[in-house]
Amino acid sequence: MATRIYVPSDTSARSLGADAVATAIEREAMARKIDLELVRNGSRGLFWLEPLLEVETPAGRVAYGPVRAEDVGELFETGLCSGESRHALFQGRPEDIPFLRKQQRLTFSRVGLGDPLSLGNYVELAGFRGLSRALTMAGEDIVRWVTESGLRGRGGAAFPTGIKWQTVLDTPSPQKYVVCNADEGDSGTFADRLVMECDPYLLIEGMIIAGVAVGATQGYIYLRSEYPLALRVMNEAIARAYAAGYLGEGIRGTSYRFDLEVRLGAGAYICGEETALLESLEGKRGMVRVKPPLPAVKGLFGQPTVVNNVLSLAAVPFILDRGPAAYADSGMGRSRGTLPVQLAGNIARGGLVELAFGATLRELLYDFGGGSHSGRPLRAVQVGGPLGAYLPESQWDTPLDYEAFAAMGAMLGHGGIVAFDDTVDLRQQARFAMEFCAVESCGKCTPCRIGSTRGVEVIDQLATAADREANLTLLQELCETMTDGSLCAMGGMTPYPVLSALRHFPEDFTVGGEPCGSREPV
Amino acid sequence: MPGATAPQADVIQSAIATHGQRPGALLPILHAIQDGLGYIPGDAIAAIAQALNQSRAEVAGVLSFYHHFRTRPPGNAVVQICRAEACQAVGARQLESHARQRLGTDYHATSQEARISLEPVYCLGNCACGPSVRIGDEVYGRVSPAVFDALLEALDSDVVVVQ
Numbered sequence: 083m084a085t086r087i088y089v090p091s092d093t094s095a096r097s098l099g100a101d102a103v104a105t106a107i108e109r110e111a112m113a114r115k116i117d118l119e120l121v122r123n124g125s126r127g128l129f130w131l132e133p134l135l136e137v138e139t140p141a142g143r144v145a146y147g148p149v150r151a152e153d154v155g156e157l158f159e160t161g162l163c164s165g166e167s168r169h170a171l172f173q174g175r176p177e178d179i180p181f182l183r184k185q186q187r188l189t190f191s192r193v194g195l196g197d198p199l200s201l202g203n204y205v206e207l208a209g210f211r212g213l214s215r216a217l218t219m220a221g222e223d224i225v226r227w228v229t230e231s232g233l234r235g236r237g238g239a240a241f242p243t244g245i246k247w248q249t250v251l252d253t254p255s256p257q258k259y260v261v262c263n264a265d266e267g268d269s270g271t272f273a274d275r276l277v278m279e280c281d282p283y284l285l286i287e288g289m290i291i292a293g294v295a296v297g298a299t300q301g302y303i304y305l306r307s308e309y310p311l312a313l314r315v316m317n318e319a320i321a322r323a324y325a326a327g328y329l330g331e332g333i334r335g336t337s338y339r340f341d342l343e344v345r346l347g348a349g350a351y352i353c354g355e356e357t358a359l360l361e362s363l364e365g366k367r368g369m370v371r372v373k374p375p376l377p378a379v380k381g382l383f384g385q386p387t388v389v390n391n392v393l394s395l396a397a398v399p400f401i402l403d404r405g406p407a408a409y410a411d412s413g414m415g416r417s418r419g420t421l422p423v424q425l426a427g428n429i430a431r432g433g434l435v436e437l438a439f440g441a442t443l444r445e446l447l448y449d450f451g452g453g454s455h456s457g458r459p460l461r462a463v464q465v466g467g468p469l470g471a472y473l474p475e476s477q478w479d480t481p482l483d484y485e486a487f488a489a490m491g492a493m494l495g496h497g498g499i500v501a502f503d504d505t506v507d508l509r510q511q512a513r514f515a516m517e518f519c520a521v522e523s524c525g526k527c528t529p530c531r532i533g534s535t536r537g538v539e540v541i542d543q544l545a546t547a548a549d550r551e552a553n554l555t556l557l558q559e560l561c562e563t564m565t566d567g568s569l570c571a572m573g574g575m576t577p578y579p580v581l582s583a584l585r586h587f588p589e590d591f592t593v594g595g596e597p598c599g600s601r602e603p604v
Numbered sequence: 605m606p607g608a609t610a611p612q613a614d615v616i617q618s619a620i621a622t623h624g625q626r627p628g629a630l631l632p633i634l635h636a637i638q639d640g641l642g643y644i645p646g647d648a649i650a651a652i653a654q655a656l657n658q659s660r661a662e663v664a665g666v667l668s669f670y671h672h673f674r675t676r677p678p679g680n681a682v683v684q685i686c687r688a689e690a691c692q693a694v695g696a697r698q699l700e701s702h703a704r705q706r707l708g709t710d711y712h713a714t715s716q717e718a719r720i721s722l723e724p725v726y727c728l729g730n731c732a733c734g735p736s737v738r739i740g741d742e743v744y745g746r747v748s749p750a751v752f753d754a755l756l757e758a759l760d761s762d763v764v765v766v767q
């Protein structure tokens with residue numbers, strides 16, 4: 083029997099040398115005359131162990147990682163093929179690794195198991211079961227299930243998905259659209275990418291269900307151009323789904339139709355905002371639209387449009403397969419189900435953690451994350467992307483819950499957690515928040531476009547002793563103007579990281595006592 | 605198309621022919637041209653405007669809005685360095701200044717010697733394994749200054765192989 087070895091193929095595993103590892107395995111197996119079946123699976127999202135190689139044994143799969151190409155010979159020498167534990171990189175059964183064992187993977191249940199593009203694998207692992215059920219239900223009932231599941235949009239605004247779908251369903255039109263927001267622009271996030279690279283049919287299934295539910299026949303995935311591999315995988319998966327009759331005319335022998343294509347963004351953060359995204363899809367500059375009308379009423383090309391994040395759509399197949407209660411059973415308060423958290427930045431064990439709402443930041447940073455990557459103390463955490471607040475240790479016991487975060491002037495956003503050790507300079511971080519806003523503003527509102535550039539200048543002046551009080555007041559006022567005078571969260575929430583840095587880390591803004599902007603790692 | 609060389613004009617025309625009829629055709633056309641030529645030559649604007657029945661100013665306005673599109677030919681390789689927060693937390697700022705110094709160029713410019721274009725990028729979705737760098741369609745993680753230099757050297761030898 084052939085020895086089956088898995089080597090992950092997602093962007094992060096590759097960025098750490100997975101392709102070279104795969105080549106080395108093939109070469110080594112050939113030299114040793116071993117009958118090898120090499121599978122390029124998706125990543126399980128345990129990135130600190132990537133490339134995480136797995137071998138199939140009679141007792142299940144056994145993992146080794148992080149593997150470099152130069153380790154491969156030794157791994158074979160020490161019994162890799164029979165899953166022996168002699169090598170230092172031996173990790174045991176992947177399911178037993180605490181980081182994975184402690185998770186509740188509803189959306190990511192399949193990620194990393196097999197070849198992402200194998201339709202057979204997908205179906206074997208409960209794929210398309212949600213769709214099969216949806217195809218027997220009235221649109222109204224599908225929407226009701228999504229509402230009852232308590233699912234809220236995972237793209238940042240946490241709006242109830244079922245209510246959005248209901249609006250599209252209730253708005254009569256000969257042409258409706260489902261648009262997947264795969265712009266994933268927030269630093270510290272990669273869960274959308276993992277779905278697309280490692281379980282692409284899941285997103286396709288979620289989008290077809292949305293189309294069937296609201297009566298839309300055309301879907302678009304708006305994908306950022308920074309994700310070339312996700313583009314390749316999604317395009318291939320869509321082609322195969324067409325060939326197998328899941329897309330196009332007469333889905334699986336029914337009278338439903340759903341067409342789907344990927345459209346590439348072009349490096350503009352603001353195109354993650356849903357109305358700017360729609361403008362961009364229409365071939366225009368990504369300028370934010372004034373709401374109302376809501377996209378659900380007048381969206382793409384003026385037609386009723388569901389716009390949902392990848393993770394919102396990817397949660398739907400589970401809900402349709404297992405029923406709304408199975409999803410709503412997890413979570414706390416009004417945050418139902420699971421949140422795919424992404425541990426990033428200066429963290430020892432970075433990766434994807436799908437958990438019921440309610441865990442604390444501290445649990446994530448230490449129990450899962452293992453503290454900093456550098457070995458130095460953690461000092462600040464930015465949650466929810468570049469518009470999210472910087473949180474000091476005193477706030478790390480807050481549970482992950484939309485309302486709890488809002489209550490302290492922060493947001494969960496897309497679930498990205500970026501950790502910083504004690505070499506971080508929060509004045510630099512505040513400056514970057516303003517700089518990013520200046521680079522990425524769509525330009526429609528003056529406070530966002532001009533205020534952010536002014537913000538950078540004022541923060542620079544704060545590094546000098548001159549006119550400190552006046553500059554601090556100016557910065558506060560600038561932030562107020564941006565908050566009040568911006569059409570969208572880009573200008574409206576850039577003050578979050580800036581003011582939280584100032585409030586919780588004032589020592590980084592002083593001159594004299596502690597030096598500003600000169601903390602270097604030792 | 606005055607000014608455009610023959611293969612250039614072919615790429616532009618074929619991009620328009622392939623994508624011109626799609627709803628919201630402009631971005632797909634621009635992508636196809638940049639994928640084919642490495643940038644969007646000025647001559648493309650008039651051709652696209654005519655095909656899509658838009659003004660040149662409209663097309664140029666869209667082109668300039670998106671950071672991804674280049675209006676000048678890039679060097680032999682495009683090197684993008686992630687400037688975003690998760691990479692900052694593990695040394696992206698040091699990597700940036702190293703890269704600038706080493707290449708003797710700033711962002712949005714091409715180094716004289718090695719003909720390498722340096723560009724900023726805001727997140728590559730590789731945020732647990734930063735600092736991250738993209739060269740062509742490949743993403744690299746844990747890029748220390750030393751790893752960066754090794755990547756550049758590998759590029760150099762690629763260029764030699766091509767010649």
Ligand SMILES: Cc1cc2nc3c(=O)[nH]c(=O)nc-3n(C[C@H](O)[C@H](O)[C@H](O)COP(=O)(O)O)c2cc1C
Pocket residue numbers: 234235236237238239240241243263264265266267268351352353354355356357389390391392394395570571572
């Ligand atoms: C500046 C800005 C950037 C955004 N970026 C994204 C993004 O990259 N991905 C995303 O899904 N939503 C993003 N959003 C939120 C979208 O506007 C919208 O709320 C979301 O796509 C709705 O889908 P959901 O209900 O499934 O979350 C962004 C919003 C703003 C204001």
Ligand code: SF4
Pocket residue numbers: 352370522523524525526527528530531568569570571572573574
């Ligand atoms: S706040 Fe900024 S990004 Fe948002 S609409 Fe106004 S100018 Fe555009």
Ligand code: FES
Pocket residue numbers: 269270271686687688689690691692726727728729730731734736
């Ligand atoms: S922040 Fe650099 S890859 Fe995401």
